[in-house]
């Protein structure tokens with residue numbers, strides 16, 4: 001991946017934790033079903049920023065390194081994935097599951113209020129640690145909040 005494209009992926013949150021196998025992301029979101037191809041003329045920088053800021057996963061164009069080929073949109077449509085085995089509550093195509101499934105979740109908004117056990121951390125310039133994550137996450141240490149507490153959720 002080129003430096004230009006890597007820059008587009010710059011996200012302050014660092015994902016931590018492990019998957020607990022709850023199956024929520026397979027049963028209640030369709031994280032692997034939304035592919036967005038470029039319009040005629042390609043994606044503009046504004047398009048790219050718009051989609052990245054909303055959690056879309058940019059896929060690099062193999063023939064044009066550093067350029068976005070298409071996006072996978074990480075919207076939650078609350079539709080069970082057709083590959084989800086409801087009896088055994090696992091993925092029936094686990095070894096061949098799409099790349100988008102392998103990197104989920106990528107941002108806190110995707111899992112807050114869900115049973116997901118992943119969480120995200122970011123450290124500000126003063127060393128304060130902020131955490132956000134799924135309800136299934138067990139933060140290893142209590143999160144640190146700014147005095148005002150504005151804009152921070154545990």
Ligand code: SF4
Nearest residue numbers: 026081083084091101
């Ligand atoms: S392909 Fe498998 S891992 Fe991906 S959403 Fe469907 S059931 Fe889950």
Ligand code: SF4
Nearest residue numbers: 019020023025116117
């Ligand atoms: S919601 Fe989170 S913990 Fe549950 S299966 Fe998906 S990635 Fe794993």
